[in-house]
Amino acid sequence: MEVKLLQPVKVVCTDDLGETLVDIMQTAGYSRPLMVTDSFVGSMPLVVAARTKLEQVGVDVAVFDQVKPDPLCETVESGVEAFEAHKADSIIAIGGGSSMDVARGINIVRVNGGSIIEYTDPAKPIAPCNGMIAVPTTAGTGSEMSNALVVTEGSTGRKLAVLADPAVSEYAVLNADLMLTLPAKMTIACGLDAFCHAAEGYLSRMASPVTDAIYEKAMFLLYNYLPRAVANGQDREARERVMVASTLAGWMLNNAGTIAGHSIAHVLGAKYH
Ligand SMILES: NC(=O)c1ccc[n+]([C@@H]2O[C@H](COP(=O)([O-])OP(=O)(O)OC[C@H]3O[C@@H](n4cnc5c(N)ncnc54)[C@H](O)[C@@H]3O)[C@@H](O)[C@H]2O)c1
Ligand SMILES: [Fe+2]
Structure with a gap:
C-alpha cells in the first residue's frame, strides 16, 4: 500500500465564531479581510455579530455578498475587483459551497491573474494561494477542506470544476450554531x-x-x-x-x-x- 495523506488545512471547531476569527486574524497577521458570502448569510445575526467583533479589534472587513447558488464565473471576477478595491490581505468565506467556491476562485485569480475559467484546464499552473478562512454554514459540500471549486460558465451554462491543491483553505472554522437555521x-x-x-x-x-x-x-x-x-x-x-x-x-x-x-x-x- 502506498498512501500519502496530506492535510494542509488548519481545522478549528468553535462555539464562539467571532472570538475564533479574531484569534486567527491576529495569529496569521491579517487585518483587511474580504468577507465573501451571499446576501442571506451575510445578514444572519451570528455573522453580523462576528463581523462587529472583528471591527472592534481594528480588523477592517469589507463585504462582498453577491454570491448566488451555482455561482457564475463572472461572480468570481467581481469578487476579485472587490478584493483589489479593498486592498484586502485575506478572505473570510462564510456560507455554503457557493460562497466558499467563489472565495477560492477569487483567491486563485488574485494571486495568479487571468480569469477563473482558464484554471479548469488541469495543465494550467497555480501558485500557492494563502489567506482563505472558510466558515461553512451548510453541512454538505466540504468545500472548506477540498481542493475543488465548481463554477458555471455563463455563456454555455456548463458547470465546471477547478481542482487546485495550492488553493485549499488556510483555516476551516466549524461552528454548528450557524447551521441551526438551515431548512x-x-x-x-x-x-x-x-x-x-x-x-x-x-x-x-x-x-x-x-x-x-x-x-x-x-x-x-x-x-x-x-x-x-x-x-x-x-x-x-x-x-x-x-x-x-x-x-x-x-x-x-x-x-x-x-x-x-x-x-x-x-x-x-x-x-x-
Ligand atoms: N468545492 C467542492 O468540493 C464542492 C463539493 C460539492 C458541491 N459544491 C458546489 O457547492 C454549491 C452548493 O453549495 P451548498 O449546497 O452549500 O449551497 P449554497 O451555498 O448554494 O447555498 C444555498 C442556499 O442556502 C442558503 N443558506 C446557506 N447557509 C444557510 C443557513 N445556515 N441557514 C439558512 N440558509 C442558508 C443560502 O443563502 C443559499 O440561498 C454548488 O455550486 C456545488 O456545485 C462544491
Ligand atoms: Fe458534492
Whole structure:
C-alpha cells in the first residue's frame, strides 16, 4: 500500500465564531479581510455579530455578498475587483459551497491573474494561494477542506470544476450554531451531498484503506445523525455530527475524488439547479 495523506488545512471547531476569527486574524497577521458570502448569510445575526467583533479589534472587513447558488464565473471576477478595491490581505468565506467556491476562485485569480475559467484546464499552473478562512454554514459540500471549486460558465451554462491543491483553505472554522437555521430541505440536500462524497470516494478506484476508514465514519455519522438533524433542526448534537462528517468527507475528496454520481450531478445541476 502506498498512501500519502496530506492535510494542509488548519481545522478549528468553535462555539464562539467571532472570538475564533479574531484569534486567527491576529495569529496569521491579517487585518483587511474580504468577507465573501451571499446576501442571506451575510445578514444572519451570528455573522453580523462576528463581523462587529472583528471591527472592534481594528480588523477592517469589507463585504462582498453577491454570491448566488451555482455561482457564475463572472461572480468570481467581481469578487476579485472587490478584493483589489479593498486592498484586502485575506478572505473570510462564510456560507455554503457557493460562497466558499467563489472565495477560492477569487483567491486563485488574485494571486495568479487571468480569469477563473482558464484554471479548469488541469495543465494550467497555480501558485500557492494563502489567506482563505472558510466558515461553512451548510453541512454538505466540504468545500472548506477540498481542493475543488465548481463554477458555471455563463455563456454555455456548463458547470465546471477547478481542482487546485495550492488553493485549499488556510483555516476551516466549524461552528454548528450557524447551521441551526438551515431548512429541512436544504439539510437533506446538503447531507446527501456529503454522503455521496463519502460513498463515491469509497467506491472510487483511488480509494485506499486509509480513505475507507474515514469514509466509513463519515457515512456512519450521516446515517445516524442526518435524520435527527432533519427531524429537529435545533438538535445541536446532530448538527455537529453531520457537520463533522461533511468536513471529513470534504477532506477525503482531495484523496479519493468522486465518481459518476458527481459527473451526472454537474450536468443535471447545471440544467435544473
Ligand atoms: N468545492 C467542492 O468540493 C464542492 C463539493 C460539492 C458541491 N459544491 C458546489 O457547492 C454549491 C452548493 O453549495 P451548498 O449546497 O452549500 O449551497 P449554497 O451555498 O448554494 O447555498 C444555498 C442556499 O442556502 C442558503 N443558506 C446557506 N447557509 C444557510 C443557513 N445556515 N441557514 C439558512 N440558509 C442558508 C443560502 O443563502 C443559499 O440561498 C454548488 O455550486 C456545488 O456545485 C462544491
Ligand atoms: Fe458534492
